Amino acid sequence: MRPxxxxxxxxxxxxxxxxxxxxxxxxxxxxxxxxxxxxxxxNAHGVHQRHATNVVNTIVxxxxxxxxxxxxxxxxxxxxxxxxxxxxxxxxxxxxxxDWAEGRSAPGTSDAVRVATLGLxxxxxxxxxxxxxxxxxxxxxxxxxxxxxxxxxxxxxxxxRFLMLRSVHPMHALDFGEGTGAxxxxxxxxxxxxxxxxxxxxxxxxxxxGSVLSGGDLPxxxxxxxxxxxxxxxxxLYEFLEQTLLxxxx
Amino acid sequence: xxxxxxxxxxxxxxxxxxxxxxxxxxxxxxVMVFGLFGSSLAVFFLVVQxxxxxxxxxxxxxxxxxxxxxxxxxxxxxxxxxx
Numbered sequence: 001m002r003p004x005x006x007x008x009x010x011x012x013x014x015x016x017x018x019x020x021x022x023x024x025x026x027x028x029x030x031x032x033x034x035x036x037x038x039x040x041x042x043n044a045h046g047v048h049q050r051h052a053t054n055v056v057n058t059i060v061x062x063x064x065x066x067x068x069x070x071x072x073x074x075x076x077x078x079x080x081x082x083x084x085x086x087x088x089x090x091x092x093x094x095x096x097x098x099d100w101a102e103g104r105s106a107p108g109t110s111d112a113v114r115v116a117t118l119g120l121x122x123x124x125x126x127x128x129x130x131x132x133x134x135x136x137x138x139x140x141x142x143x144x145x146x147x148x149x150x151x152x153x154x155x156x157x158x159x160x161r162f163l164m165l166r167s168v169h170p171m172h173a174l175d176f177g178e179g180t181g182a183x184x185x186x187x188x189x190x191x192x193x194x195x196x197x198x199x200x201x202x203x204x205x206x207x208x209x210g211s212v213l214s215g216g217d218l219p220x221x222x223x224x225x226x227x228x229x230x231x232x233x234x235x236x237l238y239e240f241l242e243q244t245l246l247x248x249x250x
Numbered sequence: 251x252x253x254x255x256x257x258x259x260x261x262x263x264x265x266x267x268x269x270x271x272x273x274x275x276x277x278x279x280x281v282m283v284f285g286l287f288g289s290s291l292a293v294f295f296l297v298v299q300x301x302x303x304x305x306x307x308x309x310x311x312x313x314x315x316x317x318x319x320x321x322x323x324x325x326x327x328x329x330x331x332x333x
Contacts, residue, residue, distance in 0.1 A: 144302065144309070147306060236318070237318070
């Protein structure tokens with residue numbers, strides 16, 4: 001196709017897209033306009049029904065709990081897939097024996113990075129645990145808190161060396177944490193069945209609105225999802241580092 | 251509800267940084283710009299009253315995902331040198 005023909009085809013297509021886009025945008029509701037009947041219903045009854053002030057958490061782990069079980073296993077499958085793909089292949093080797101910048105020593109981790117990350121390890125652990133534990137009360141929950149708990153692992157890696165991370169994060173504990181976390185959610189759901197109601201319906205005492213142990217099974221689910229996400233994501237990070245190191249060593 | 255100043259600034263930032271991610275050609279630079287884009291998205295979620303989503307975005311978009319990209323880049327580069 002000649003450039004001239006190509007330009008004409010593009011201009012016609014682009015004009016079409018612009019018209020369609022403008023037409024669609026013109027029909028959008030105003031910014032912040034909300035037509036969701038379902039949302040209003042949950043806002044009106046959510047706190048009363050589940051004694052949990054973070055309605056988002058109630059939706060994710062109760063009203064839409066079954067969806068979330070599925071989502072959790074998407075992450076679970078992804079985490080299983082990473083070690084599988086990154087496993088140490090038999091014929092794999094690396095060429096890092098060749099020095100591409102001879103006579104120039106690689107700069108080590110700067111003291112600034114080291115001090116800053118060392119100082120951030122403890123606060124990030126605390127923030128992660130807080131986010132998990134208060135999931136049913138304030139913004140946050142198992143997924144968010146679990147993801148925050150990956151940060152300390154990154155900080156340990158940045159502050160020290162990979163080998164140090166290796167001694168802090170034993171593989172078996174991570175595997176165990178990931179499995180237990182994923183299974184915990186499913187088991188909590190089964191408790192609802194055993195109690196004679198639907199899967200994932202609450203069978204635990206609901207407690208007082210606003211206290212840490214309120215919301216029935218929500219805190220238990222938050223902790224188990226937090227465990228799964230934290231262990232799973234750390235495992236992925238660990239696998240990447242481990243694999244690079246193993247290949248390089250040969 | 252109309253668009254407030256803070257929301258407008260956050261939206262513009264998201265748009266500009268998203269464009270910046272696309273026009274950055276060097277993968278290493280792109281990862282860094284992507285981290286900034288993730289942070290701007292987190293700010294945007296916060297100012298439209300979705301703190302739960304914002305929290306996830308901070309960790310996933312501005313830390314975990316760029317870290318994985320960096321590790322992948324490091325790995326790919328090692329392999330490229332061999333060839």
